[in-house]
Amino acid sequence: MNIRVAIFEDNNLLRESLFQLINGTDGFSAIGAFHDCRDILFNIKRVEPDVVLMDIQMPGITGIEGAKIIHDNFPEIKIIMQTVVEDEERIFASICNGASGYLLKNTSPVRLLEAIKDVYEGGAPMTPSIAQKVLLKFRHQSPQINTDDNLTHREKEILECLVQGMSYKMVASSLAISIDTVRHHVRNIYEKLHVNSKSEAVVKALKGKIV
């Protein structure tokens, strides 16, 4: 069973050669090649691809928007973004819009075919330099792992309630304890977290602890 691939690429030469490459390889079928995202939903519905190869910069609807449209309507279709420039913004935007692979255009044909196979099988092939950017971002924005705030189990429960926007009264009824007890625990939480207001505690909880 061949993997059905659709190509979105505005450069005629590149689009053609991709088409040839994919169609000329065992196990792959290029079943559509488009030079922009016009009628994208119609086209996708018609050719029913397994994998979409999407150029990131195209006239009209950009590849990023195209990816979103496809992902929103056909979440089972895998999308590989292709780009010449390693622009962080667009990379992250693409990822959040449902792309599961990200390749630079200088990727070798062999690698490209492997990548198509990889996404088809549920993986997320990425050019190493792009993966690097993702990792850095990832590392940067996951500074968590609580820094020994030795909160009690109960205290964590209460903190979580507060994070959910509950008032003392709501927490009390939610945990079936009295409001005075809630106050008591909150006090201890503040002390351990070195804060002295609900919102401060919530902020600390969101970026640092329990999350």
Next chain:
Amino acid sequence: MNIRVAIFEDNNLLRESLFQLINGTDGFSAIGAFHDCRDILFNIKRVEPDVVLMDIQMPGITGIEGAKIIHDNFPEIKIIMQTVVEDEERIFASICNGASGYLLKNTSPVRLLEAIKDVYEGGAPMTPSIAQKVLLKFRHQSPQINTDDNLTHREKEILECLVQGMSYKMVASSLAISIDTVRHHVRNIYEKLHVNSKSEAVVKALKGKIV
């Protein structure tokens, strides 16, 4: 100039074959092979590797801890984690501890050598299935891009102050306006954010908007 590789792997057979593979390939030198993380700093300092191949599960100090030790002391050394199981926890822990590559142990020798070259050149080679996990996590925890809450500039300022844990009074003096004005803006913020308490607003701000 060869890429100098150190290997940490408790399985004797695997360690030896990795050593042979790397040493037998042009452009690579295996300059150390260790079966655990004992004296890790001493060993690293002695052999001065460019790239470390680190098994994730080893007796004594785990590969994750080992990676952290190396990264903390020699941030320029690239680390590739190797594992048999795709355990999310450990993957993310490794990433946060400074690993820049992540390979399953069934990776082919060719790929492994490529990966070593990739990290050496600043990339982050990852097995596609692992990259997939990272992407999902990434997508999950970056749901941002504000959802048109059309907050005024001023309102955003005030919200940011609240996020920083300030009280109305502090916000007022910080922005040189009266506390009643702060109240007024807060009211509007609540309305636009569909909340009705400071901490709720803060939570919404932290995951969804301005951040």
Next chain:
DNA sequence: TATGCACCTGCATATTTATGCGGTTAAAAG
């Protein structure tokens, strides 16, 4: 010119929160 919008100020009041002090109980740790 008028209307809307962003911004600002004021006052009143009910509710919520922060913090002070006091206590009990059951289970784990010394």
Next chain:
DNA sequence: CTTTTAACCGCATAAATATGCAGGTGCATA
């Protein structure tokens, strides 16, 4: 067996917050 610890309950008060209502200014654009 005593001490500690987590969890629980209570009361009191000052401060902060949430919301109600009623204004004012300056600037852009309809």
